[in-house]
Amino acid sequence: MKLVKRASEILSERGIPSPRLDAELLMCHLLEWNNRVKIYTEYDRPLSGKEVEAYRQLIKRRVKGEPVAYITGEKEFFGFRFKVNSDVLIPRPETEFLVEKSMELLEMMNRRKLRIVDVGTGSGCVIISIAKLLKKDAEFFGTDISEGALAVASENAEIHGCNIKFLETDLIEGLEGPFSAIVSNPPYIAYSDSRIDENVKKFEPSIALYGGKKGTEVIEKLAFQAFNKLEREGFLAVECGEGQSEKVRNIFEKIGFKEIEVVKDFSGKERVVVGFKKG
CATH class of the missing domain: 3.40.50.150 (Vaccinia Virus protein VP39)
Incomplete structure (x- = not known):
């Protein structure tokens, strides 16, 4: 997805570690995908204007340094997925x-x-x-x-x-x-x-x-x-x-x-x- 590529470039420019991974995780969170592979298998999936704007807001939060886990509300640990917040x-x-x-x-x-x-x-x-x-x-x-x-x-x-x-x-x-x-x-x-x-x-x-x-x-x-x-x-x-x-x-x-x-x-x-x- 071109939007993920552009988002990873923005994150990289702002000095965010693992920019590509973060951009992919946030897209999966937006689209409720459980596997990042879908970004590549469904790369031509069109996004609505509402989805594009929602993704931009997620990237803005990451640019400000907010951890991906707090943005998505979950984190994997020991093979299990846990809810997290601040x-x-x-x-x-x-x-x-x-x-x-x-x-x-x-x-x-x-x-x-x-x-x-x-x-x-x-x-x-x-x-x-x-x-x-x-x-x-x-x-x-x-x-x-x-x-x-x-x-x-x-x-x-x-x-x-x-x-x-x-x-x-x-x-x-x-x-x-x-x-x-x-x-x-x-x-x-x-x-x-x-x-x-x-x-x-x-x-x-x-x-x-x-x-x-x-x-x-x-x-x-x-x-x-x-x-x-x-x-x-x-x-x-x-x-x-x-x-x-x-x-x-x-x-x-x-x-x-x-x-x-x-x-x-x-x-x-x-x-x-x-x-x-x-x-």
Whole structure:
């Protein structure tokens, strides 16, 4: 489609990453196509004047830096599609490592019934992915301090047919343990971190981004709470930022976690830290 080609040129001129992909995704969203292949198989499909104008408005939003996921209202994660809006962080590929490692450990646990809580659940993508993939009897919980985020997570759980109890609270305050596993992609960006993309700061919820002056304060608070609410041999798994894994490991060791493991992502960055409660 010529309009997609022109849109990708405009996005490229404005310095938008992956301009062609974004232009195609927005066209598919407009025409309610589930597969980008249709852009090539139905390249001669005529657009009405109303559709052309609607597409221009979508491209204008992207030019201003608004993420494609917020424009389309959805994002794929771990092979599943999730509803998203500005109340929640956009699910990212690196968080899939948190799900993968958690699934690996949960499958090895010998329990009659597992109890798993996802802290700072956001869109619910982590706990819903685990709930859909885990082949064991389990109770699933998700917590968030944001009422708006919990509304999104609840909608996603309903869409995916998952029975998850969502609670509005600060980390895991007020939850009754013990839990087999506590998993989290918590806020971990330091207030002074200049590496964060301007459009991330502009469009994504700051409460889900910033973890304090050092960036690890929320993780430390969670680790203290988690240790007291984990069952013996239960684990805490958290995602962390680049260069933070050693600090997080030290926090875990100080609190009493054992068999601490650091998981690297595909780019070799230390992305997930796991610790077990022993004894």
